Amino acid sequence: MSDLAQRALDTTSHLGAGYADVRVVRRQDQSINVKSGRVEGVSLGETEGFGVRVLVDGAWGFASSGRMDGPEVDRVAALAVRIARASAMHARHPIVLSDRPPAVGRYQTPVEEDPFEVPVDGTVDMLLEAERAMAAVNGTTTTAAGYRAFREWKDFFATDGSHTEQVITHVGASLEVNAAGDDDVQRRSFPESGGYRAAGYEHVRDLDLPARAPGLAAEAVELLSAPVLPPGRRTIVLHPSQLYLQIHESCGHPTELDRVFGTEAAYAGTSFLTTDKLDAGFAYGSDQVTLVADATTPGGLGTFGWDDEGVVAQKVPLVQDGIFSGYLSSRETAPRIGRSSGGAVRADGWNRLPLIRMTNINLEPRAGMSLEDIIADTDDGLLLESNRSWSIDDRRLNFQFGVEVAREIRNGQLGQLYRDATYTGITPQFWDSCDAVADERSWQLVGVTNCGKGQPGQGMHVGHGSSGARFRDVEVGVGNA
Amino acid sequence: MSEPVRPDTVAIAVRVVDMALGAGASQAEAVVIDGRSALTRFANNEIHQNVAEDDTVVSLRFVDGKRIGVASANRGDDDSLRRLARTAGETASLQPEQEWFESLPVPGPTPPAEGAWAASTAEADPDLRAEAAAAVIGAAEGVGAQAFGLVETRSETISVVNSLGIRVSEARSRGQVLTVMMGPGGGTGYAEQVAVDVSAIDASAIGHEAAERTAAMRDPIDLAAGDYAVVLDSYAAMDVALWLGLVGFGAQDVQEHQSFYARGKVVASPLVNLADDGTDPEGAPASFDYEGVAKQRVPLLERGVCREIVHDTKTAAREGRRSTGHALPAPNPWGPYPLNLSMAAGETPRAEVVGGLERGLLVTRFHYTNVVHPKQVKITGMTKDGLFLVEGGQVRAPVRNLRFTQSYLEALAAVEAVSIERRSVDGDGYLGTIVVPTLRIGSFSFTGTTGH
Numbered sequence: 067m068s069d070l071a072q073r074a075l076d077t078t079s080h081l082g083a084g085y086a087d088v089r090v091v092r093r094q095d096q097s098i099n100v101k102s103g104r105v106e107g108v109s110l111g112e113t114e115g116f117g118v119r120v121l122v123d124g125a126w127g128f129a130s131s132g133r134m135d136g137p138e139v140d141r142v143a144a145l146a147v148r149i150a151r152a153s154a155m156h157a158r159h160p161i162v163l164s165d166r167p168p169a170v171g172r173y174q175t176p177v178e179e180d181p182f183e184v185p186v187d188g189t190v191d192m193l194l195e196a197e198r199a200m201a202a203v204n205g206t207t208t209t210a211a212g213y214r215a216f217r218e219w220k221d222f223f224a225t226d227g228s229h230t231e232q233v234i235t236h237v238g239a240s241l242e243v244n245a246a247g248d249d250d251v252q253r254r255s256f257p258e259s260g261g262y263r264a265a266g267y268e269h270v271r272d273l274d275l276p277a278r279a280p281g282l283a284a285e286a287v288e289l290l291s292a293p294v295l296p297p298g299r300r301t302i303v304l305h306p307s308q309l310y311l312q313i314h315e316s317c318g319h320p321t322e323l324d325r326v327f328g329t330e331a332a333y334a335g336t337s338f339l340t341t342d343k344l345d346a347g348f349a350y351g352s353d354q355v356t357l358v359a360d361a362t363t364p365g366g367l368g369t370f371g372w373d374d375e376g377v378v379a380q381k382v383p384l385v386q387d388g389i390f391s392g393y394l395s396s397r398e399t400a401p402r403i404g405r406s407s408g409g410a411v412r413a414d415g416w417n418r419l420p421l422i423r424m425t426n427i428n429l430e431p432r433a434g435m436s437l438e439d440i441i442a443d444t445d446d447g448l449l450l451e452s453n454r455s456w457s458i459d460d461r462r463l464n465f466q467f468g469v470e471v472a473r474e475i476r477n478g479q480l481g482q483l484y485r486d487a488t489y490t491g492i493t494p495q496f497w498d499s500c501d502a503v504a505d506e507r508s509w510q511l512v513g514v515t516n517c518g519k520g521q522p523g524q525g526m527h528v529g530h531g532s533s534g535a536r537f538r539d540v541e542v543g544v545g546n547a
Numbered sequence: 548m549s550e551p552v553r554p555d556t557v558a559i560a561v562r563v564v565d566m567a568l569g570a571g572a573s574q575a576e577a578v579v580i581d582g583r584s585a586l587t588r589f590a591n592n593e594i595h596q597n598v599a600e601d602d603t604v605v606s607l608r609f610v611d612g613k614r615i616g617v618a619s620a621n622r623g624d625d626d627s628l629r630r631l632a633r634t635a636g637e638t639a640s641l642q643p644e645q646e647w648f649e650s651l652p653v654p655g656p657t658p659p660a661e662g663a664w665a666a667s668t669a670e671a672d673p674d675l676r677a678e679a680a681a682a683v684i685g686a687a688e689g690v691g692a693q694a695f696g697l698v699e700t701r702s703e704t705i706s707v708v709n710s711l712g713i714r715v716s717e718a719r720s721r722g723q724v725l726t727v728m729m730g731p732g733g734g735t736g737y738a739e740q741v742a743v744d745v746s747a748i749d750a751s752a753i754g755h756e757a758a759e760r761t762a763a764m765r766d767p768i769d770l771a772a773g774d775y776a777v778v779l780d781s782y783a784a785m786d787v788a789l790w791l792g793l794v795g796f797g798a799q800d801v802q803e804h805q806s807f808y809a810r811g812k813v814v815a816s817p818l819v820n821l822a823d824d825g826t827d828p829e830g831a832p833a834s835f836d837y838e839g840v841a842k843q844r845v846p847l848l849e850r851g852v853c854r855e856i857v858h859d860t861k862t863a864a865r866e867g868r869r870s871t872g873h874a875l876p877a878p879n880p881w882g883p884y885p886l887n888l889s890m891a892a893g894e895t896p897r898a899e900v901v902g903g904l905e906r907g908l909l910v911t912r913f914h915y916t917n918v919v920h921p922k923q924v925k926i927t928g929m930t931k932d933g934l935f936l937v938e939g940g941q942v943r944a945p946v947r948n949l950r951f952t953q954s955y956l957e958a959l960a961a962v963e964a965v966s967i968e969r970r971s972v973d974g975d976g977y978l979g980t981i982v983v984p985t986l987r988i989g990s991f992s993f994t995g996t997t998g999h
């Protein structure tokens with residue numbers, strides 16, 4: 067492998083590249099899906115290949131192939147240089163990379179029980195047991211359970227002598243149950259977003275899906291006859307099962323520095339967090355709000371040893387006590403704001419160009435109240451749980467989320483259940499209305515595997531830690547009049 | 548006439564199916580996709596990303612009685628194929644029997660899809676893409692704007708072989724030019740074209756369309772949220788067809804009670820006709836699905852009335868009928884989808900569709916839409932890159948973007964005019980290429996405002 071990678075680097079240097087890196091990536095992806103008493107599919111996918119990224123005359127070129135032999139390495143390396151030269155003809159600002167020491171070493175996700183060594187039939191039986199427990203609840207119409215194990219072996223080489231080896235393992239398992247009426251269908255799911263963690267099969271055992279199944283199904287049925295959440299302005303308490311996506315959409319994406327510079331404008335959009343707001347005391351939210359990008363969070367899907375430019379994993383402050391303080395950045399973008407790369411460049415496999423991506427974007431817990439304490443401290447409000455839908459504008463300002471479950475809070479007690487609950491707002495005003503963040507006792511880590519960005523499209527595994535938070539005077543029940 | 552990019556994809560599929568049968572499979576199916584793609588991105592009037600990819604993916608469905616295992620890999624040599632057959636067989640052997648399974652599909656007539664592939668797209672090089680990007684950038688500079696966007700070319704051969712005699716192969720290609728522009732005074736604009744033959748795309752025309760819209764969007768006014776009559780330009784109308792396809796017309800959604808669909812149910816204006824049509828030359832022609840079953844033209848809505856839904860082999864078997872040729876790659880927990888949506892042209896010139904709007908909004912496109920209520924197809928999202936107040940049939944002023952929360956079924960029920968002109972638009976990365984006209988709709992609910 068090292069020989070082929072070195073051959074690619076030598077070819078690019080010979081053809082005039084000022085810098086080049088090579089990623090050799092192999093992936094395994096196992097999935098099991100059961101639905102309504104049936105095994106819908108069991109699959110094991112493998113893919114391997116290499117990608118060559120070159121900097122020629124101040125412009126990037128990237129080429130990749132799934133065929134790993136000497137002649138193909140030569141062809142792909144030369145193609146990357148040719149592409150870079152075509153780019154350079156229409157590039158006006160030569161790219162300058164921030165310095166970093168050569169990256170050398172090895173990292174692997176801590177795993178107690180290798181998910182790829184666990185027999186498939188045991189997992190199928192566990193999923194069917196959980197799924198049967200949901201189906202046994204009167205009123206459910208479809209029930210489903212899923213499992214996925216993902217492993218990536220990634221070797222990184224660069225012309226500066228860098229060579230890292232990483233083995234990343236992610237697993238997830240989850241339940242979904244639906245109850246349908248003539249004009250309505252209500253869903254409950256657990257855990258949120260597929261239940262992923264950077265871990266081994268021990269995480270799946272800890273989830274204990276069969277134990278959660280009956281209660282989940284009962285809630286779906288109960289939702290079908292619950293009243294629709296009336297429109298209005300309310301105090302809301304976001305459970306971590308919804309707060310994670312609020313963080314993802316309204317903090318994670320707008321702090322991507324490539325978006326700020328416009329390079330995602332044709333697809334994902336830009337950002338309201340323009341560079342004039344950095345180091346200028348811009349109030350992103352209330353003083354309760356501290357957000358970080360932490361690529362070292364144990365168990366996070368955005369945890370690694372080095373990013374795909376060979377920058378070491380680190381914890382970067384994004385918002386400190388409500389004040390905007392940093393970006394997710396790369397070696398290319400960080401020098402433009404006078405900083406070094408924050409190590410947030412990641413690629414979706416061997417055939418994609420590395421881009422700035424989220425790592426683990428976490429809302430830091432605040433000492434004082436647990437989530438239960440916050441609910442008890444709320445006279446009149448709503449507890450919103452489990453994301454159902456999401457939408458946000460291209461600058462990441464105007465958002466609207468839907469949740470599976472809303473429960474009324476009266477005098478500190480949970481009460482009436484509502485369906486079709488939505489809420490909407492404008493990002494800085496919304497975070498400014500945050501008057502309480504729960505402490506570490508309710509802190510949860512959620513893994514997201516479908517974060518989309520880039521053209522051609524790249525999915526990314528990212529993480530979000532939060533403990534729950536309260537927001538005042540929020541518009542809810544949009545479109546429910 | 549379609550021609551394969553490389554000749555060996557059928558041979559790879561045949562070999563791995565034979566290996567599976569030799570390893571004890573009662574039935575087997577292989578899908579081999581061999582593709583080359585390249586994409587040039589530009590931003591701030593310069594190229595900033597430029598990539599190419601070359602790969603062959605082999606997927607094997609191994610059937611052992613009523614046990615099914617699926618494995619895939621991106622290697623086509625015999626050792627790798629043998630390993631693939633072994634992996635798929637082991638995966639199948641560890642499962643309980645799947646009672647729903649009856650059989651892989653059997654062969655049937657599969658007429659070729661004319662115009663599915665173009666040599667110009669397959670042969671496009673980085674210079675061609677750079678020149679197309681330069682044409683768009685030039686148009687932006689003409690109005691003092693910044694251009695952002697892409698030029699993409701893709702060519703692939705897909706072959707499906709199964710042990711019951713299906714043996715089909717087809718080359719397909721696609722080119723796309725897309726741009727978002729940002730101009731002085733907060734103006735933004737958009738234009739896009741998708742075609743099998745990249746040489747049929749006029750990048751300069753795309754650039755000038757977006758530039759004109761960008762200039763017209765300078766200094767937008769604020770407008771309060773509320774209900775407005777609208778004209779949805781083709782890019783916005785695409786989103787309506789997309790969501791109907793995603794949550795309404797797939798047989799699995801219907802069978803699981805997740806869809807609004809009922810045969811004969813009136814859900815739209817009589818002016819609305821929607822089909823899935825793999826033969827539409829304005830779309831992305833394709834003659835078979837990922838099970839190798841011939842794609843039928845499926846009428847979904849006729850004069851606003853629900854007609855048919857799309858099936859794969861599994862959902863069709865539940866109803867005792869044949870697949871309509873709409874399977875996704877196995878394993879597929881989502882069921883069949885309409886990947887060739889085509890909304891029929893109306894009888895009104897686009898200018899008159901807009902001209903007939905007494906007071907309302909002309910919407911260029913929607914952004915980041917998502918489903919709030921699947922059975923009502925209630926969708927929320929933002930307007931983007933061109934929102935205009937129309938009074939007396941004339942565009943009066945650009946408008947800052949609005950959020951909407953609207954049932955697309957109720958919107959289709961309120962369609963007042965459908966344009967003669969149609970566009971081929973990317974299905975947002977989900978449903979291939981969608982062919983759509985411009986629609987005038989009596990009422991559409993906007994629920995939020997922005998400062999831009």
